[in-house]
Amino acid sequence: MFRPLFVFIGTRYTRAKRRNHFVSFISLTSMIGLALGVVVMIVVLSVMNGFDHEMRTRVLGMVPHATIVGDQPITDWQSLAAKVQQNPKVEAVAPFTQMQGLLTHDGNVQKVLLNAIDPVQERKVSIIDHFMQEGQLDSLTPGSFGIIIGDKAAKALGVGVGDKLTFVAPEVSVTPAGMFPRMKRFTVQGIFHVGAGEIDGYLGLTNLQDLARMQRWKPDQVQGLRLKFGDLFEAPRGAWEIAQHLGDSYYARDWTRTHGNLYQAIRMEKAMIGLLLLLIVAVAAFNIISTLVMVVNDKKGDIAILRTLGATPGTIMAIFMVQGTVIGVVGTAIGAVVGILAALNVSAAISALESLIGHKFLNADVYFIDYLPSQLQAQDVLMVCGAALVLSFLATLYPAWRAARTQPAQALRYE
Known part of the structure; x- marks a missing residue:
């Protein structure tokens, strides 16, 4: 050649x-x-x-792309969700209520962000089902006071599926005998493992109506809506536009404020x-x-x-x-x-x-x-x-x- x-x-x-x-x-x-x-x-x-x-x-599949929260508990969240979904950037909407507190079991204490959800709606905005090690999301039925926690929290508390633990809310109840912390017994219905320490250790899931009862709200009242966007980078501007459209009584928060850095x-x-x-x-x-x-x-x-x-x-x-x-x-x-x-x-x-x-x-x-x-x-x-x-x-x-x-x-x- x-x-x-x-x-x-x-x-x-x-x-x-x-x-x-x-x-x-x-x-x-x-x-x-x-x-x-x-x-x-x-x-x-x-x-x-x-x-x-x-x-x-993983992480942004578990945490909200954006949330819409009202000044007061939202009663008719379905109609509000219908308005939100008119935005073409929004793929799905699900209700939620959050409460911070402590989980205790046999002297072990673990801080937790209790996230109340509707299992059917939550699947539309979260990938939690992919990471369940034990139990199912559908076990969070109204009135059961069940809770699903991460494997890291379960190990710290020494609990498994079926065990009882106590949630201590950061509030007190005034009685004739004095002031006592608000507490509620929950049953562990499932354990998940995402692989992110922040989620596996400090996130707990329960039913919307159960947490509403703890908040002394009506059973159908929720704190806000969780939004899933087709493009997560559209979330900051999209959530702001939606909040502006809904009025001054609503405000938006997106993932860039929690995990953007x-x-x-x-x-x-x-x-x-x-x-x-x-x-x-x-x-x-x-x-x-x-x-x-x-x-x-x-x-x-x-x-x-x-x-x-x-x-x-x-x-x-x-x-x-x-x-x-x-x-x-x-x-x-x-x-x-x-x-x-x-x-x-x-x-x-x-x-x-x-x-x-x-x-x-x-x-x-x-x-x-x-x-x-x-x-x-x-x-x-x-x-x-x-x-x-x-x-x-x-x-x-x-x-x-x-x-x-x-x-x-x-x-x-x-x-």
Whole structure:
């Protein structure tokens, strides 16, 4: 197969030579360094994508995209929900009532945000059904005073399905005997595990009518409506528009106020870490400069002979650009393959390592999830490989330019 002269010579220079193995070793290390840089970038960006995805699907699938709350308990929430759903951005609406307090059992105490729901409507706006370990959401029937809690809270309280626990409300009841805290016995009807410490430890679910009775409301009264948007990034503006349309007695709250800082931090960290890791790839690419400079010094005699045979400076320059580009292409290709395989298996590998050494790298008390997620995206792989190839090509320009300036007479003087 026909190959241009500069391609033929440039590719031959990348292979080992009996005369100078050291130059070939430097070429190999440059190639390996570039491959490692590409691997690290692909894996880290995939992990950051995983955190971003888990934040959007798991955490924001459990917490409301937005809520509409009234100044007073809402009696006819169905008609209010019908008005809200006239907004085309809203996919589903469900009623809710919240109350903070403490759960106690056998001397164990755990703070809780008790979220009263309608099990049928809640499925439209939440993905809680996907994470039930024991029990069912439908068990939260009116009058049963059942509660569903996270596995972390269940472990802290030492309870299981069927056990009784006491909810202590942050209010007191005045009696002739004095003031006593308001308490109510609940039965554990289910346990869920989302993987987010904030949710698994401090969220409890009960029936709307049961919590309304504790609030001394009418059975059909609720605190507000939970909204699910087709695009969660439409929630801030969409919820504000809905509240404005409903009147001054309603106000909106969206996920950016509760988890927005965490989400923005993940996006910013991905950008900054990607930039810093790109510098690693740049260092590996610039190693090609030192490799080609050594090759040029080693091949001065060959360059002089080629020039005397009629090779132009452009041909000489192209020879060494081909050699550097081959190093970059091979290193990038190896790094891309290994990086893709590593990104697809890093979650399982870290999980196996945690089981082996008995240590949890991601603690749900510190991070919003307790496992290492990874989501490989084609655009990240293309971006990393493209950046590595561009940097590798730029690294070939100066050594190739130096080779083209070699004077045949001076190079052959001591040959």
